[in-house]
Amino acid sequence: MVTKTLIIGACGQIGTELTEILREEKGNDNVIASDIREGSKDLTNAGPFEILDATNYDALEDVIVHYNIDEVYLMAAMLSGTAEKFPMKAWDLNMSTLFNALNLAKDGKINKLFWPSSIAVFGPTTPKENTPQQTIMEPSTVYGISKQTGERWCEYYHKRYGVDVRSIRYPGLISYKTAPGGGTTDYAIEIFHDAIEGNYYKSFLTEDTALPMMYMDDAIQATIQLMKTDHAKIQIRSSYNLGGISFTPKELAKAINKRIPQFEIDYEPDFRQAIADSWPSSIDDSQAQNDWQWKHTYDLDAMVDAMLKGIKSTK
Numbered sequence: 078m079v080t081k082t083l084i085i086g087a088c089g090q091i092g093t094e095l096t097e098i099l100r101e102e103k104g105n106d107n108v109i110a111s112d113i114r115e116g117s118k119d120l121t122n123a124g125p126f127e128i129l130d131a132t133n134y135d136a137l138e139d140v141i142v143h144y145n146i147d148e149v150y151l152m153a154a155m156l157s158g159t160a161e162k163f164p165m166k167a168w169d170l171n172m173s174t175l176f177n178a179l180n181l182a183k184d185g186k187i188n189k190l191f192w193p194s195s196i197a198v199f200g201p202t203t204p205k206e207n208t209p210q211q212t213i214m215e216p217s218t219v220y221g222i223s224k225q226t227g228e229r230w231c232e233y234y235h236k237r238y239g240v241d242v243r244s245i246r247y248p249g250l251i252s253y254k255t256a257p258g259g260g261t262t263d264y265a266i267e268i269f270h271d272a273i274e275g276n277y278y279k280s281f282l283t284e285d286t287a288l289p290m291m292y293m294d295d296a297i298q299a300t301i302q303l304m305k306t307d308h309a310k311i312q313i314r315s316s317y318n319l320g321g322i323s324f325t326p327k328e329l330a331k332a333i334n335k336r337i338p339q340f341e342i343d344y345e346p347d348f349r350q351a352i353a354d355s356w357p358s359s360i361d362d363s364q365a366q367n368d369w370q371w372k373h374t375y376d377l378d379a380m381v382d383a384m385l386k387g388i389k390s391t392k
């Protein structure tokens with residue numbers, strides 16, 4: 078029998094594509110999409126969809142019981158840039174949704190939980206290059222503090238209550254199907270839209286700000302692969318480092334320039350520069366490679382080609 082999956086935050090940047098792929102794999106009716114707001118008609122009409130505020134424990138429990146849910150992907154969160162503007166709201170949203178899901182798992186209402194963490198768990202005192210799985214973590218953003226705290230609770234719920242929770246520290250995720258919401262790595266998406274529309278982009282990060290990034294297809298594959306991995310192989314119950322590709326705005330602009338020769342870029346850093354400066358520039362993901370044979374597919378050129386093609390196809 079195919080088990081039922083619930084995706085929380087299904088209309089968001091990751092949720093939209095995750096829902097699509099999981100529905101292809103498991104059948105539309107076995108993947109229940111939910112979000113606090115309506116999303117694209119494609120998503121809400123293709124299979125079951127619920128308006129759900131996952132900060133509300135009872136509402137979440139109702140959906141889980143009603144559909145007999147086996148596994149949950151909790152993709153709702155407030156990202157780094159927006160969280161700096163609304164610190165308490167971000168903390169409340171990011172933590173209460175996680176606790177609700179962890180407690181439902183602890184009480185046996187679901188069997189498996191995916192919860193995303195981020196490179197934001199690292200901070201200015203973390204080694205910047207090839208950042209190891211276990212290292213100094215003193216995050217300086219509200220988003221990073223919420224993710225690091227979340228990681229500690231995931232590990233605790235696994236050790237203390239046997240909760241099967243799995244997590245990835247996503248790098249900046251690059252995609253064209255659904256817009257991201259308020260992240261520091263969003264420049265690497267905006268740049269493509271502006272390049273196609275007007276051959277010009279003003280970057281809110283400086284030209285030499287290297288950050289770890291990943292094309293969405295790789296991130297979705299990693300997520301599903303981790304969820305399918307045999308329980309016994311999962312050594313990390315806080316969150317796995319995931320590397321992907323590392324580049325600066327200047328390097329990305331150069332790659333776009335090769336394909337759109339008229340493209341020009343300027344740099345005008347804003348408050349997000351300080352956030353980016355506190356994060357690693359590249360990530361060591363050997364633990365994910367060893368434990369569940371992770372390997373990414375998209376390099377910089379493949380990602381740039383896929384983005385330009387993808388955005389043009391939606392015009």
Ligand code: SER
Nearest residue numbers: 156157195260261262
């Ligand atoms: N992409 C996220 C952000 O910039 C990092 O997890 O907030």
